Each structure stands twice: as structure tokens, then as C-alpha cells.
Amino acid sequence: MIKAKNRTGLIFFPAYDWEITPSHPERKERLLYTQDQVMEEGVLDIRGIREFKAGLASQEDINRAHFCVPDVASRITPSHNVSAGGCIEAARLVLEGVVDNAFALVRPPGHHAMRVVHGARGFCNINIEAVMIEWIRRHYPRIKKIAIVDTDCHHGDGTQDVYWHDPNVLYISIHQDGRTLYPGSGFPEEFGGPRAQGMTLNVPLPPKTSDAGMLYVMEHVILPVLDEFKPDLVINSAGQDNHYSDPITNMSFTAGGYARLNEMLRPDICVLEGGYSIEAALPYVNTGIILALAGVDYSYVREPDLDPSRIKEDSRVMDYIKRLSEKLLQLWHDRSSMQPPDGPYMERTRSIFYDTDGISETQKEVIRICEDCPGVFRINSHASTGYHILGIHVPWGACDECRDQAQNWFDYPDDYFYAVYLQDMDRDAYTVKVL
Amino acid sequence: MILGIDIGGTHTDAVCIDDHKIIATAKSATGDDLVRSILEVVHALGIDYSGISRIVLSTTLSTNAIIEKKYAPTGMIVSAGPGIDPRLYFLTDDFYLVEGAIDHRGREYIPVNQEQVKQIAGELKGKGIAGVGVVSKFSVRNSQHETMIRSIIEEDFENISMGHTMSGSLNFHRRLNTTYFNTAVMPVQSRFVGSVRRALRELGIHAPMLFLKADGGTYSSSAADRLPVETILSGPAASMMGAVALCRDLNTTTLVLDVGGTTTDIGILIDGVPILEPRGVNINGLETLVRGLKVVSVGAGGDSYVQVKGGTLCVGPQRHGPPAAMGGSAPTPMDAFAILGKFDSGDRDRARSAVSGIAQTLGREVDDVSREIISVMVDNIRTTALDFIDEVNSNPVYTIYEMLHPELVKPEQVMIIGGPARQLQPYIEEAFQLKCIVPDHAMVANALGAALARTTAQITMLADTQQRRMICPELDIEEEVPLSLSFEELKARGTAIIKENAAYLGLTDDVEISILEEQSFNMVRGFSTTGKNMRLKIQTRPGIIREWSSR
The missing domain is CATH 3.40.50 (Rossmann fold)
Incomplete structure (x- = not known):
């Protein structure tokens, strides 16, 4: 009998009856071999590790993180209620003190879903971490500062987008360099909105980076940054497609590396994201992560075909990573000297492509540069589906002036919108006006 | 004629059934020599042995061997x-x-x-x-x-x-x-089967001998020789199968309370089948793969020791000998029943004097304290039962369909078996707010359950059409299958395999085959489907043999 050091909760929801299409990588079979490995290893018999049933995220939960167009019901399937609900359940277990940490091993994933949702991007409809985080802030006001460390191989552009302007949510993404992989973003210059400089930190790693490079970044960038930020809660978006066997990426991480990463990071909550090497990686990576969270020896967990010498990064890759780490840490330390632009408003325009659903969107975002609060913002969004909407976000701790501005935008739409949405975090209100 | 014998830790019970009726019951103390205990109880039945066509034994043999580490290295x-x-x-x-x-x-x-x-x-x-x-x-x-x-x-x-x-x-x-x-108890089991068989032959009993398993099913003694580990924890299984035999309304979800001297075992029957422990039962704190009933035990029985701790009345979990009313010295719930006039065969005066110490400590009337003793005991049972039901209902599910259509277990009635069943009945009814039944023969439900349990077996069928392979691990079967193998074909093959191997699995004819779990996945490799991964668990349904149930 093995006794774990920590009490670890596991929410396993493989959604065996959900797929994007019958031959899509996000398929029914995706977590089957992970379940086999976890069951065969007897992980659930380890004293301290307990499996819990997933929950269901409600429409209200989703509306705290998104503007779903035209509404939540049109944009999601019940699978998304469960995967986001599984994350919420993991958070509840941790915050109620039932467990010390928890792993939501759920699908479908979420980190490519942005605040405005016209469809699915990168296999994601809603951002399950964001829905969870907003649920946490709603129900546990003592949790003020949250850090997300996204270790999926793809840049979590959705999570970055949702928290771009949020000074209390630090989003760090480690991923394969966007010049070589979907979604093509996640560069160090993407550093957070005008009132949240440094709250987005991107670590684009060169292809073929293996454990040594990843763990170097953990030790020399991520842990020092977290030490300084002092989050109340740490979340790992635990994508597993950095693995050497992943069919759609070019990195060289191992299950042991993932386990060590989690041992170093000590996240409160892990959420599964991508990872499509369903036979050769996921069974071992997930077993490794669960054991690392529980504080059980994982040193014998490894892929049966592992040959460390074959996947070790060469010295040029390592040198590049060292220089990048230095640069990132410098950037982070300089963040407070970066002055927000002179007010009163700042505007940005972008195009967003929904690869999974083949939708194009243009956004014009306007944020009020506010001295007293994170600042209200509005997103004027026009999609190729024909929907043209305005989403207004009143952030946590919004000042009266920002709230007045939000009301004014809501009451006097300045374009031919299909609908205007008002999301008020402190009041937990979500108002929709169809025009 | 069918003979069922349940060898428990303290008592050995026997019941003899003929033509849908119980024709004899007997009880004796379990001694160190289990073969002797069996012979004693069979004698006590006072029946004619020649008509016996089936004998089922539920024994603590392997359980005790494992717990007491009484096996060869x-x-x-x-x-x-x-x-x-x-x-x-x-x-x-x-x-x-x-x-x-x-x-x-x-x-x-x-x-x-x-x-x-x-x-x-x-x-x-x-x-x-x-x-x-x-x-x-x-x-x-x-x-x-x-x-x-x-x-x-x-x-x-x-x-x-x-x-x-x-x-x-x-x-x-x-x-x-x-x-x-399993390996450790193999010699223990085979020695035991040999001795019992010889002893029964001496009595002129030649009927086939079956053993009760942890899952509430039985199997032949030859299958038990091969897989003796399946007989662990057959005690609670005997009681639950007894409840199935005695339950008149099998469509009603029933909470079963088997109230003994020291503990109460709690289980649930759904559609006449007790629920199973999903991953296997534990013995002596060690997890096994032995399929067994999901039963929880609470330290509250008729003989539970009653005491005052920190000003609070506590019932159990220990037992300090028999109730005062039965010649013991410590106060127990049975003494409380005796005081309240609900236990006529007990010595009321002895009961009263045992409880009066507690009443004095609490500064209250003896009758009043007696009522509280029962209420504390019933409350212990109720709390454990509700937690148990919660636990059953919080089992994780892995499909969206099951998430959206939860099939929650909600007992609609309670059945009490065991010694103090009749006394407890009104209190349990009140506490659970459910109809509470005490069947006839509640005292020998365990032996009855053993006697009447159907033979059961379970096999796993795995087909991986990408590898063109189908296996059934329990029976060491591996076959080549075509890429086109369908789920229906796999089911049909599994059903045939169970029938072909009935004797080896220890099954008799009276079986109903049912599918326990089924899963089928397309195996997608590089954006195309390359095969199917199909998984089946096929079982013969646990239940009660026709000789009784078709009455």
C-alpha cells in the first residue's frame, strides 16, 4: 500500500461519447489509454488520491468568462458544460480543503477560446480555465491573485485574450515558437494590456526542446516570477503535446519531465489541455503528473520506448533558451517602468480565425485607461457568420466612472449591432440587449 | 432438497429447502474445526440426507486464513x-x-x-x-x-x-x-473440500458441493479449488442473497440491514441484485480484484457495548460479551429492548440493573435512557446508511449521457434481517421514513442466501481489430479476428465462450447471461480510422435459483 504525501483529487472525465468528428484528433478514444494506465498502475488505490465526479458548469458560469454569440446554448454542447464543470469541481475540492491539490483530467479542452466566442478554435469552444477562475473569484473572494502556467505546446491565445487586461491574473505560457506552430502567437512582446503589463508572459521555445530546456525555464524564469507575483492560487494548463511522440508538434518533452515540472511548480489545480499522442504519451504523462501532485515517487514512470539520448536538445537550442530566459526575466523586471499610454482610451484592432469552425472575426477593442481600477473595456466584434456584437466588460473592482461608461456604451450603441452584452463581474450580472 | 450452510465467525447456520419451502433450520457454535462444525449443524437439522441434491457452503475459511496469515509461505x-x-x-x-x-x-x-x-x-x-x-x-x-x-x-x-x-x-x-x-489459500481450500466431502459421504450425502463467493454467486468446488480467493468475504454476500430470496418485491430498491451482535452490515438491492464494489473488495486492508458486494459495516449491533463518554451516551462499536439480559454483564441495546418490554426471552431485571448504572451517571430514568440507547444505535445505522448511499451516488461517470441522465440510487424500502430485526423495525421505519420489512426466517437469511444463490461467473472480452486480436484473459483465450469484426459479433462470441466454458467456470445450467459493461471506440490514427477497440464484460446474472424463485 502506498501513502501519498498530499491529498490529491482527480476529476476524470474522458467524455467517451463526444468527438469533434469521427476521425478528428479530439476523439472519443483520446483518454482511453490514459484510463487504462492509471487503472493498471493502481493510482486510485494510493492512500491520499481520490477520484471525484465531475460537475456541470451552468450558463451563468460560462457568461462570467465569455460573450457567447448569439448565446451560450448555441455555442456549446453538453460536453463543454461537463469539462468546465469538472474544472469547477476540482477548484471547489481545493478551496473547501477536501484535497491539497486537484487535477481535472477532462475533455474537451479550452485554452484557445477567447472572451468572444463565435465558434470553435483549436478544438476549443469555451475556455474551461477561465470559466473556473471566474467561478473561483465569484465564490471565494479571498482569492485575489491567480497565476496560470500553461504548458501546452500551443500558445494559449484564448486564455491570454481573456486575461489580457487583468492585473490580478498572471498568464504564463510555455510553448513551441509561434513561427513554427499554430496559433502563431505567443511572443515575448505580447506582454499584457496597458493596465496589466507583465501579467502576460510568453516563453516561445524552439522546436526540439526537451526536458532540460523546459526545466531550465521553470527554474530560471517561471519560479522567480511566481515568487515575486505571490499568487493565491496556481493553475497549470497541463497540455501534453510537448511530448516527443506528439503527432502534431515538434518538441521533445518526456513524461518524467512533465512530472518534474509539476513537482517544481506545485500547482493547486491542473487542467488537461491538448495532447494527441494518445497511446505513447498521455498514459505516462498523466500518471506522472498525478503522482507528482500527490508527492509519490514517479521516478520509475517512463515511456517504454524512451531513449533520452535520442531526444536531448543540442547545445545551440540550450544556449538559445538561456538567452531567452535572461531576456524574459529582464522584461518582467522592467514591467513597472512601462508607462500606460496617456488616456483616456486605448484601442486595438485584430483579426481572429476560428480554424475548427472556419469562421473569421474582426475585433475593435477599446479600454478606458483608468487610474482607479483595471478599466472597463468594450469589444466590437464582427464575424463571417454575420453576427456583429458589442461586448462590454466591467472588471472586478471597477470604479464608478468605469461602470458609468459601461452603462453609457450599453444604453447608446454606436453601430448596427445584433446585440449588446454587458458583463459586470462585481455585480455578477450579465445583461443582453438584442437590437 | 437443497442444503445451505453459512459458517460465520461465531455461529454456523444451516437451512434445508424442499419444494419451495424451508423444511428445517439449525444453528450451532462455530468451533476451530470447521468440518466438525458443519457436521454438527447438519446433524442438528434432523433431516433425511438421501434427498439432498445440492449443498452450498459459505465459509470464513479463506478469509480467516488470510487475516490470520495461516497459510504456507x-x-x-x-x-x-x-x-x-x-x-x-x-x-x-x-x-x-x-x-x-x-x-x-x-x-x-x-x-x-x-x-x-x-x-x-x-x-x-x-x-x-x-x-x-x-x-x-x-x-x-x-x-x-x-x-x-x-x-x-x-x-x-x-x-x-x-x-x-x-x-x-x-x-x-x-x-x-x-x-x-489465491495461491496461498489453494492448499487450505483443497484440504478443506477433501475433508468435507469425505465427512458428508460418510453420512451418505453425495450431492454436488458449491461454494458461495463474495459477489453473492456460487461456483462448483472444482472452480473453487482453482480460484479459492473468490470465497473471501462470502459472509455479507450470504446475508444479502438471503435478503434477495426473502424480498417479495424485487422491483423496489431496497436498503438491507443485517443486524448482528456487534455490527450491522448495510447493502442495497436494485432490481433484486445487490450492488457490487466497482474495483474489487478489500481484505485485511489490502485491495483485491475479487468481485464482491458493496457492503458497509457499522459497529452497532444488538450486543454493542453501551457507555457514557464525556457526558454522551455511546453505543458500540465494541462488544463486551452478551447482553446482561442474556447472562452478560455489560449494558447493550438488547437490554434496552428488554427493559421496554420488547425482548421477552431476556431477563428484564438483569437488563434493568445493567442500564441503571448509566441512568445514574446521566441522572435520568432507566426507561428514558433505554429509549435513548435505541435511538443512538438507530442513528448510527442511519448516518452510515446515508453516507453509503451518497457514496454510491457520487461514483464518477465517464460519458456525457450519464452526466446528464444520472441514475441515482434511492431506496424505497428497508429490509432488516438478523437477531434484533423485529425489535428494531418500528424505530428504523421512523428514522428512515420508509416502509421497513422484517421477512420470515430473518434469523437464517444468511444460510438461505447461500443455499439459493445461483452460480455466477464473469469474463472480459477485448477486441483490438487494428491488431486483429481478440482475447478473454480469464479463460486464456486468444483468437484472430477480422478488421471488420462488429460489436454484435463480439457479444455473440463472448456468450458462446461463457457457455462452452461453463464447467470450468463452475457454472450450472441455471444461468442468465447479461452484458455488464460495453465500450467500443474507433481507433483514429493520423486522421483516419484504423480499427476498433471493443471491450465487454459478460456475466451470468446473480440471483436466486428457480427451485425457490418460481414459487
């Missing part, structure tokens, strides 16, 4: 490969690790080191060990390593069991425990 040869360090699961110094690794799809990564196996076999023989268990990780996906190790050592040892034949379920460390215990 047993060796284990284990191949694991990467994963959790297997040595963390080794129970004794007679566990040996050999090289070899198989993955989750049953592919071999590291072959078994045969020289190492021979060397270990030599060492085990040198230690004078006669029984060896062979286990490899993922052997239920590919039994080749276990089979090979066995073939190397089979000349050297009397008893060998292989992990994949214990159960088709995944769980390496439970497979280790199960195989170890």
Missing part, C-alpha cells in the same frame, strides 16, 4: 516494467521481480528474462516454497509473459496461479494481492 514472480515501483507492493521477501514489460495495448516492450526466472524458481524451491503466483503488468491485455513464466516453473511447484486468470480487470497491484492470496 508463498512465492511470487513478477514482471512489471516501467511505472510505479512494483517493489512498493511486495508483501513478503518471497516476491521476486524479473525483467519484462508489456504496454496498455498488450504489446511486448521488454521480453521476459528466462534465465532470471529459472534462478528465482531455484531460490524459491530452496526456501521450501510449494506455491507460486505469477503476475505481470498488463497481463490482462497480453498473458504471454505470465504463461511463459509458468511454463518455465510448472514442474517445480505444486500450486501456481496466474494473475490474468484471477480477473480481467486492470489493476496491477490488486492483481498481485489477489494472485498471492
Whole structure:
């Protein structure tokens, strides 16, 4: 009998009856071999590790993180209620003190879903971490500062987008360099909105980076940054497609590396994201992560075909990573000297492509540069589906002036919108006006 | 005529059934020699032995052997490969690790080191060990390593069991425990079967002998010789099957309370079938793959010791001998019943004097305290039962369909069996706010359950059409299948396999085959479907034999 050091909760929801299409990588079979490995290893018999049933995220939960167009019901399937609900359940277990940490091993994933949702991007409809985080802030006001460390191989552009302007949510993404992989973003210059400089930190790693490079970044960038930020809660978006066997990426991480990463990071909550090497990686990576969270020896967990010498990064890759780490840490330390632009408003325009659903969107975002609060913002969004909407976000701790501005935008739409949405975090209100 | 015998820790119960009726019951104390206990209770029945057509035994033999470690030293040869360090699961110094690794799809990564196996076999023989268990990780996906190790050592040892034949379920460390215990109790079981058979023959009883298993089913004594570990924890199974036999309304979800002297066992019947422990039962704190009933035990029985602790009245969990009303000295719930005039065969005065000490401490009337004793006991049972139901209902589910259509267990009635059943009935009814029934013969429900339980078996069928392979680990069957194999074809093959192997599995004719679990996945590799991964668990449904149920 093995006794774990920590009490670890596991929410396993493989959604065996959900797929994007019958031959899509996000398929029914995706977590089957992970379940086999976890069951065969007897992980659930380890004293301290307990499996819990997933929950269901409600429409209200989703509306705290998104503007779903035209509404939540049109944009999601019940699978998304469960995967986001599984994350919420993991958070509840941790915050109620039932467990010390928890792993939501759920699908479908979420980190490519942005605040405005016209469809699915990168296999994601809603951002399950964001829905969870907003649920946490709603129900546990003592949790003020949250850090997300996204270790999926793809840049979590959705999570970055949702928290771009949020000074209390630090989003760090480690991923394969966007010049070589979907979604093509996640560069160090993407550093957070005008009132949240440094709250987005991107670590684009060169292809073929293996454990040594990843763990170097953990030790020399991520842990020092977290030490300084002092989050109340740490979340790992635990994508597993950095693995050497992943069919759609070019990195060289191992299950042991993932386990060590989690041992170093000590996240409160892990959420599964991508990872499509369903036979050769996921069974071992997930077993490794669960054991690392529980504080059980994982040193014998490894892929049966592992040959460390074959996947070790060469010295040029390592040198590049060292220089990048230095640069990132410098950037982070300089963040407070970066002055927000002179007010009163700042505007940005972008195009967003929904690869999974083949939708194009243009956004014009306007944020009020506010001295007293994170600042209200509005997103004027026009999609190729024909929907043209305005989403207004009143952030946590919004000042009266920002709230007045939000009301004014809501009451006097300045374009031919299909609908205007008002999301008020402190009041937990979500108002929709169809025009 | 059918004979059912339940050998419990303290009592041995027997019941004889003929033509849908109980024609005799008997009870005797269980002694150290179980064969003798069986003979005593059979004598006490006072029946004519010639008409006996079936004998079923529910025994604590293997349970006790395991708990008290009364078995010969047993060796284990284990191949694991990467994963959790297997040595963390080794129970004794007679566990040996050999090289070899198989993955989750049953592919071999590291072959078994045969020289190492021979060397270990030599060492085990040198230690004078006669029984060896062979286990490899993922052997239920590919039994080749276990089979090979066995073939190397089979000349050297009397008893060998292989992990994949214990159960088709995944769980390496439970497979280790199960195989170890099975090998360890094999000689114990076969000696016992031999002695019982000889003793019964001397009485002129030649009927086939069956054993009750932890899952509430029975199997033939030859199957029990091979898989004796399945008889562990058959005691609670006997009671629950007794409840099934005595339940008149099988469509009603029933909470069963088996109230004994020290503990109350709690289980649930859904559609006349007791619910099972999903991953296997635990014995002595060790997890196994043995399929068994989900039963929870609470330390509250008729003889529970009553005391005042920190100003609060406590009932159980210990027992300090029989109730005062029955000649003991410590106050118990049965004494409370005696005081309240609900236990006529007990000595009321003795009961009153035992409880009066408590009443004095609390500064209250004896009658008042007696009522509270019962209410505390009933409350203990109720709290445990509600937690148990909650636990059953919080089992994780893995499909969206099950998330959106939860089938929650909600008992609609309570059935009480065991000694104080009648006394407790009104209190339980009040506490649970449910109809509470006390069936006739509630006192011998366990022996009745053993007598009447159908034979059961379960097999696992796995088809991986990408590899063109179909296996049934429990029966060591591996067949080639076409890429086009359908789920229906797999089911049909599984059903045929169960029937073909009925004798080996210990089944009699009275079986109903049902599908327990079914899963089918398209295997997608690089944006195209390359095969199907299909998984089935087929069982014969637990239940009560026709000789009783068709009355």
C-alpha cells in the first residue's frame, strides 16, 4: 500500500461519447489509454488520491468568462458544460480543503477560446480555465491573485485574450515558437494590456526542446516570477503535446519531465489541455503528473520506448533558451517602468480565425485607461457568420466612472449591432440587449 | 432438497429447502474445526440426507486464513516494467521481480528474462516454497509473459496461479494481492473440500458441493479449488442473497440491514441484485480484484457495548460479551429492548440493573435512557446508511449521457434481517421514513442466501481489430479476428465462450447471461480510422435459483 504525501483529487472525465468528428484528433478514444494506465498502475488505490465526479458548469458560469454569440446554448454542447464543470469541481475540492491539490483530467479542452466566442478554435469552444477562475473569484473572494502556467505546446491565445487586461491574473505560457506552430502567437512582446503589463508572459521555445530546456525555464524564469507575483492560487494548463511522440508538434518533452515540472511548480489545480499522442504519451504523462501532485515517487514512470539520448536538445537550442530566459526575466523586471499610454482610451484592432469552425472575426477593442481600477473595456466584434456584437466588460473592482461608461456604451450603441452584452463581474450580472 | 450452510465467525447456520419451502433450520457454535462444525449443524437439522441434491457452503475459511496469515509461505514472480515501483507492493521477501514489460495495448516492450526466472524458481524451491503466483503488468491485455513464466516453473511447484486468470480487470497491484492470496489459500481450500466431502459421504450425502463467493454467486468446488480467493468475504454476500430470496418485491430498491451482535452490515438491492464494489473488495486492508458486494459495516449491533463518554451516551462499536439480559454483564441495546418490554426471552431485571448504572451517571430514568440507547444505535445505522448511499451516488461517470441522465440510487424500502430485526423495525421505519420489512426466517437469511444463490461467473472480452486480436484473459483465450469484426459479433462470441466454458467456470445450467459493461471506440490514427477497440464484460446474472424463485 502506498501513502501519498498530499491529498490529491482527480476529476476524470474522458467524455467517451463526444468527438469533434469521427476521425478528428479530439476523439472519443483520446483518454482511453490514459484510463487504462492509471487503472493498471493502481493510482486510485494510493492512500491520499481520490477520484471525484465531475460537475456541470451552468450558463451563468460560462457568461462570467465569455460573450457567447448569439448565446451560450448555441455555442456549446453538453460536453463543454461537463469539462468546465469538472474544472469547477476540482477548484471547489481545493478551496473547501477536501484535497491539497486537484487535477481535472477532462475533455474537451479550452485554452484557445477567447472572451468572444463565435465558434470553435483549436478544438476549443469555451475556455474551461477561465470559466473556473471566474467561478473561483465569484465564490471565494479571498482569492485575489491567480497565476496560470500553461504548458501546452500551443500558445494559449484564448486564455491570454481573456486575461489580457487583468492585473490580478498572471498568464504564463510555455510553448513551441509561434513561427513554427499554430496559433502563431505567443511572443515575448505580447506582454499584457496597458493596465496589466507583465501579467502576460510568453516563453516561445524552439522546436526540439526537451526536458532540460523546459526545466531550465521553470527554474530560471517561471519560479522567480511566481515568487515575486505571490499568487493565491496556481493553475497549470497541463497540455501534453510537448511530448516527443506528439503527432502534431515538434518538441521533445518526456513524461518524467512533465512530472518534474509539476513537482517544481506545485500547482493547486491542473487542467488537461491538448495532447494527441494518445497511446505513447498521455498514459505516462498523466500518471506522472498525478503522482507528482500527490508527492509519490514517479521516478520509475517512463515511456517504454524512451531513449533520452535520442531526444536531448543540442547545445545551440540550450544556449538559445538561456538567452531567452535572461531576456524574459529582464522584461518582467522592467514591467513597472512601462508607462500606460496617456488616456483616456486605448484601442486595438485584430483579426481572429476560428480554424475548427472556419469562421473569421474582426475585433475593435477599446479600454478606458483608468487610474482607479483595471478599466472597463468594450469589444466590437464582427464575424463571417454575420453576427456583429458589442461586448462590454466591467472588471472586478471597477470604479464608478468605469461602470458609468459601461452603462453609457450599453444604453447608446454606436453601430448596427445584433446585440449588446454587458458583463459586470462585481455585480455578477450579465445583461443582453438584442437590437 | 437443497442444503445451505453459512459458517460465520461465531455461529454456523444451516437451512434445508424442499419444494419451495424451508423444511428445517439449525444453528450451532462455530468451533476451530470447521468440518466438525458443519457436521454438527447438519446433524442438528434432523433431516433425511438421501434427498439432498445440492449443498452450498459459505465459509470464513479463506478469509480467516488470510487475516490470520495461516497459510504456507508463498512465492511470487513478477514482471512489471516501467511505472510505479512494483517493489512498493511486495508483501513478503518471497516476491521476486524479473525483467519484462508489456504496454496498455498488450504489446511486448521488454521480453521476459528466462534465465532470471529459472534462478528465482531455484531460490524459491530452496526456501521450501510449494506455491507460486505469477503476475505481470498488463497481463490482462497480453498473458504471454505470465504463461511463459509458468511454463518455465510448472514442474517445480505444486500450486501456481496466474494473475490474468484471477480477473480481467486492470489493476496491477490488486492483481498481485489477489494472485498471492489465491495461491496461498489453494492448499487450505483443497484440504478443506477433501475433508468435507469425505465427512458428508460418510453420512451418505453425495450431492454436488458449491461454494458461495463474495459477489453473492456460487461456483462448483472444482472452480473453487482453482480460484479459492473468490470465497473471501462470502459472509455479507450470504446475508444479502438471503435478503434477495426473502424480498417479495424485487422491483423496489431496497436498503438491507443485517443486524448482528456487534455490527450491522448495510447493502442495497436494485432490481433484486445487490450492488457490487466497482474495483474489487478489500481484505485485511489490502485491495483485491475479487468481485464482491458493496457492503458497509457499522459497529452497532444488538450486543454493542453501551457507555457514557464525556457526558454522551455511546453505543458500540465494541462488544463486551452478551447482553446482561442474556447472562452478560455489560449494558447493550438488547437490554434496552428488554427493559421496554420488547425482548421477552431476556431477563428484564438483569437488563434493568445493567442500564441503571448509566441512568445514574446521566441522572435520568432507566426507561428514558433505554429509549435513548435505541435511538443512538438507530442513528448510527442511519448516518452510515446515508453516507453509503451518497457514496454510491457520487461514483464518477465517464460519458456525457450519464452526466446528464444520472441514475441515482434511492431506496424505497428497508429490509432488516438478523437477531434484533423485529425489535428494531418500528424505530428504523421512523428514522428512515420508509416502509421497513422484517421477512420470515430473518434469523437464517444468511444460510438461505447461500443455499439459493445461483452460480455466477464473469469474463472480459477485448477486441483490438487494428491488431486483429481478440482475447478473454480469464479463460486464456486468444483468437484472430477480422478488421471488420462488429460489436454484435463480439457479444455473440463472448456468450458462446461463457457457455462452452461453463464447467470450468463452475457454472450450472441455471444461468442468465447479461452484458455488464460495453465500450467500443474507433481507433483514429493520423486522421483516419484504423480499427476498433471493443471491450465487454459478460456475466451470468446473480440471483436466486428457480427451485425457490418460481414459487
